[in-house]
Amino acid sequence: MPAQLIDGTLLSQQLRADVAKRAAALTARGKQPGLAVILVGDNPASTVYVRNKVKACSDNGLHSVLEKYDAELSEADLLARIDALNNDPTIHGILIQLPLPAHINATKVIEAIAAEKDVDGFHISNAGLLMTGQPLFRPCTPYGVMKMLESIDYPIRGAHAVVVGASNIVGKPQAMLLLQAGATVTICNSKTRDLAHHTKQADILVVATGKANLVTADMIKPGAVVIDVGMNRNQEGKLCGDVDFANAKEVASHITPVPGGVGPMTITMLLVNTIEAAERM
Numbered sequence: 001m002p003a004q005l006i007d008g009t010l011l012s013q014q015l016r017a018d019v020a021k022r023a024a025a026l027t028a029r030g031k032q033p034g035l036a037v038i039l040v041g042d043n044p045a046s047t048v049y050v051r052n053k054v055k056a057c058s059d060n061g062l063h064s065v066l067e068k069y070d071a072e073l074s075e076a077d078l079l080a081r082i083d084a085l086n087n088d089p090t091i092h093g094i095l096i097q098l099p100l101p102a103h104i105n106a107t108k109v110i111e112a113i114a115a116e117k118d119v120d121g122f123h124i125s126n127a128g129l130l131m132t133g134q135p136l137f138r139p140c141t142p143y144g145v146m147k148m149l150e151s152i153d154y155p156i157r158g159a160h161a162v163v164v165g166a167s168n169i170v171g172k173p174q175a176m177l178l179l180q181a182g183a184t185v186t187i188c189n190s191k192t193r194d195l196a197h198h199t200k201q202a203d204i205l206v207v208a209t210g211k212a213n214l215v216t217a218d219m220i221k222p223g224a225v226v227i228d229v230g231m232n233r234n235q236e237g238k239l240c241g242d243v244d245f246a247n248a249k250e251v252a253s254h255i256t257p258v259p260g261g262v263g264p265m266t267i268t269m270l271l272v273n274t275i276e277a278a279e280r281m
């Protein structure tokens with residue numbers, strides 16, 4: 001029997017309805033939640049992502065500002081903008097779209113964001129809070145994946161979760177969230193020997209590598225839940241994930257499609273984090 005799809009578009013609609021309600025309640029109290037998005041340079045993928053983030057805000061009653069700078073912006077000027085936004089009472093969340101141009105120290109820039117406005121959850125103090133089980137902001141993509149598992153009532157406690165990819169944005173925080181939910185977690189990286197040996201153990205398999213078709217059906221345990229965080233273009237220019245979806249869906253019990261899976265959830269959880277930030281201030 002083919003796997004059941006976990007529909008990120010549908011789940012997002014449900015979660016965004018709640019976001020819109022909470023945004024309206026805050027606005028009625030004179031505190032419309034506000035998100036500032038900063039884009040430096042003209043990376044085509046980043047340009048699309050920030051446009052979608054800003055549109056999601058206006059669709060759901062959040063205030064947003066998009067600040068676009070050319071790729072030559074100095075690090076000092078960017079830090080000055082962040083300082084101004086940290087002190088702007090109409091802004092509750094600040095997001096610096098990554099990657100930044102090579103002459104800007106991304107770590108330094110992220111650390112300049114006030115931790116209580118760091119809706120990406122990338123600030124070192126938010127990473128530390130997550131690691132120690134007291135998260136302030138959960139990074140959006142892993143947070144969205146947890147909501148997807150919740151939506152199918154998956155019993156995470158005691159399950160073996162395998163995360164393929166160890167980035168600060170997805171893999172590492174994903175592993176922490178799964179661990180805190182009671183899973184036994186394996187984190188694989190680009191140097192892992194015999195990747196299939198590990199993926200075949202997974203009750204929950206989260207793949208976030210950016211390599212199209214890295215995970216094939218023979219690498220999946222029958223009945224596993226497969227979450228595909230990848231967003232790639234194949235030879236025909238079509239969007240695809242890191243998992244060979246057509247064959248994997250014949251082995252998995254549940255699987256996320258690309259597009260329409262994790263992608264919309266990432267933006268939804270950014271809205272949720274911005275609401276949470278505004279509710280705390």
Ligand code: GUN
Pocket residue numbers: 095096097098099120140141169
């Ligand atoms: N670049 C790729 N993913 C992300 C993300 O979740 N947040 C930011 N700020 N930049 C990204």
